[in-house]
Amino acid sequence: MLSAFVRDHSNCQLLPWILQCEAADYFNVSLAEVEEAALQQGILPARYQRNRQAISASDQLILFRSSIAVIGCGGLGGYVVEELARLGVGRIVVIDPDVFEEHNLNRQLFSTPANLGRAKVEAAAARVSEINPAVTLTAIQEAFSPANGGELLKGCRIVVDALDSIQVRLELAEVCTTMNIPLVHGAIAGWFGHVTTQFPGDTTLQTIYRSWKGGKGVEQTLGNPSFTPAVVASLEVAEVCKLLLGQGVPLRDRQLVIDLLAMEMNIISILKDA
């Protein structure tokens, strides 16, 4: 049977990719099922061997059984999806209504000249099936809204904010609170960005954007170069990983403010004045 095959074919508690594929073929199951059968026995698919010691085989099983929603598949979302898939998060729901346009090419990971006009979430699905076929990616080509949010986020452990609209972010934060889901928030503009994590019941995003009156932020004039989304997305994924594994100290009630021009990172408090 599958678990015995996996055990017998593992080497130093590692299951090589070629044998993961062989097992899937032989037992007529998905690569994801083989991955779970391995992880349940403390055997790590060999592709994750460099996750050790940071992430143990039992941690890897937690990641594999987790479902994460990524809202937005542009600058931040592309890197977030890529990193979650390589990390081994088993289920990723990615939501974005847009198709790739030429002005995305400077930074959006899944955009290529050949992809112009293609749905961003479709490109994300293609990319993930290429880099880690054991990951199940659900591509939803829709705009997130309070109307569809409850349905779209059902079953997700954590939501990652990779949106480009402050209004939708505030709506997302509210839906997450209603659904009792932690929200990892990131935003960028030019050389600058910030990251924080809102736990259910917190009003972090309302505090950050309490003076917002409509429209876009300074990204409208500053644009977004290639490296800023990569930095902020990576910090968001680190938060997700910590939250899933219950390790480290999340950015709760704290906001990490990043200035890549001055190469400064500051932590500011989310405490409000009366």
Add this chain to the structure above:
Amino acid sequence: MIITVKLFASFRAGRFDIETRDYPEGSTVADVADSLSLPQSELGIMMINNRHVKLDRLLVEGDTLALFPLLGGG
């Protein structure tokens, strides 16, 4: 009254990182932003002594005001 103003990110361009300045009694956060030609639509986080405040907040002697631009990109 003496106020320490800290600017962050794009607000530093052509201005300063940190400066201690004299403002008239009764000045608000909005007055300081105006005096620095910071458009209100670009103001994001505003903090006095590490607490989030709004534009109409009155400053008092010795306050440290930190101003961050509004970031919304993804």
